[in-house]
Amino acid sequence: MHRPVKRIALLGATGSIGRQSLEIISAHPELELVAAASGSQPIDGLAPLTQVGGNLTDLLERAEPDLVLNAVVGFAGLDATLWTLERGIALALANKESLVVAGELAIAAWERGGGLLLPVDSEHSAAFQCLEGRSRESVDTLVLTASGGPFRGKSRDELVDVTPAEALAHPTWNMGPKISVDSATLANKGLELIEAHFLFDLPYDRIEVVVHPSSIVHALIRFRDGAVLAHLGYPDMRVPISFALTYPERAATPIPQLDLAGGLTLEFTAPDLETFPMLALARRAGELGGTNPCVFNAANEVAVAAFLDGRLPFLGIAEVVAETLDAADGAAPRDRDELVEADAEARRLAERGVGVA
Ligand SMILES: NC(=O)c1ccc[n+]([C@@H]2O[C@H](COP(=O)([O-])OP(=O)(O)OC[C@H]3O[C@@H](n4cnc5c(N)ncnc54)[C@H](OP(=O)(O)O)[C@@H]3O)[C@@H](O)[C@H]2O)c1
Secondary structure: OOOOOEEEEEEOOOOHHHHHHHHHHHOOOOEEEEEEEEOOOOOOOOOOEEEEOOOHHHHHHHHOOOEEEEOOOOHHHHHHHHHHHHOOOEEEEOOHHHHHHHOHHHHHHHHHHOOOEEEOOHHHHHHHHHHOOOOHHHEEEEEEEEOOOOOOOOOHHHHOOOOHHHHHOOOOOOOOHHHHHHHHHOHHHHHHHHHHHHHHOOOHHHEEEEEOOOOOEEEEEEEOOOOEEEEEOOOOOHHHHHHHHHOOOOOOOOOOOOOOOOOOOOOOEOOOOOOOOHHHHHHHHHHHOOOHHHHHHHHHHHHHHHHHOOOOOOOHHHHHHHHHHHHOOOOOOOOHHHHHHHHHHHHHHHHHHHHHO
16 A cells, blocks of 8 residues: 655654664655754764754654654753644654643644654553544543652662662663663652653543553553553553554564463562652642642752762752742742743752752
């Protein structure tokens, strides 16, 4: 069957998601890489249009893509997400931080644009696939699974002296440094909780997080009739990346099929919110709304960078984020510029917190 060529702009092309996306794109002649961006690493010749740093929307204007894969890490992905949603261009979203910080502003841009928003986060891709075509009213709860990260089962005392190298050693996923630390603190699941709230228009009390160490089940939906749909597969980001890039085709990938008879067992437990307070802090920030999710994200970015630099202990990450949330005003942003201001102010507060921690 002849398929029209899809023109792809890949932002964050040198990262963990970016490199896996390049592999998927090169396996499909109907996917054409028209533009690529990185933050600082050179990418000359990777695509007809390339850009290192700078304003990503300039590149997107020139590229005229059919689909933007936003795999930039952190707040830096915000403008590209808003630009793409506003224009009704399909957005494959790995950069969860942009949806978390922009929240209602991003959803309003999405509604005006009317394009596709395809989550790349494995849990949200899974939920999207379980939900597809069903009304929100038919949903009882969305369940996001968390591997629990490298420190699952540890006590707070055991986490006092953990090093960046230990935090980066994720048991099931091989990811960039920021999201790896976020997985170790459970901040990543907190960001995903807020992302899910906006993506699927569900209140926070209908989104549950469970720890599932093997990361085989990515998400579940409990429907009001008592049926539960789950999405299973080996933890490999090429599956949700391929789903988003080739949607609605569900193209073949080189990932092995799930072996059920070989002794697969599925274990689920409640998260330990006392040892890992970032998940509860994210839920609180999400429920408070306004710029609180933006503040949560900014303080987390500052604290994670400080931890990776050896300027903050692991347990200090949650302390800095909690103090920043308490100190920031959290008022709802009227536009993108107010968000940028809230982000900058939260970063100043968080840097001060790192300095005294
Ligand atoms: N990795 C995963 O398995 C995974 C899973 C689910 C969701 N995600 C999400 O996907 C996003 C990317 O994660 P990752 O693990 O791929 O991160 P990563 O390996 O650290 O890569 C980050 C990418 O963003 C680029 N970048 C940073 N600042 C930029 C800027 N100002 N302008 C343009 N590009 C910039 C980097 O370029 P340089 O290399 O030049 O710095 C790099 O290409 C994050 O939001 C993460 O939460 C990742």
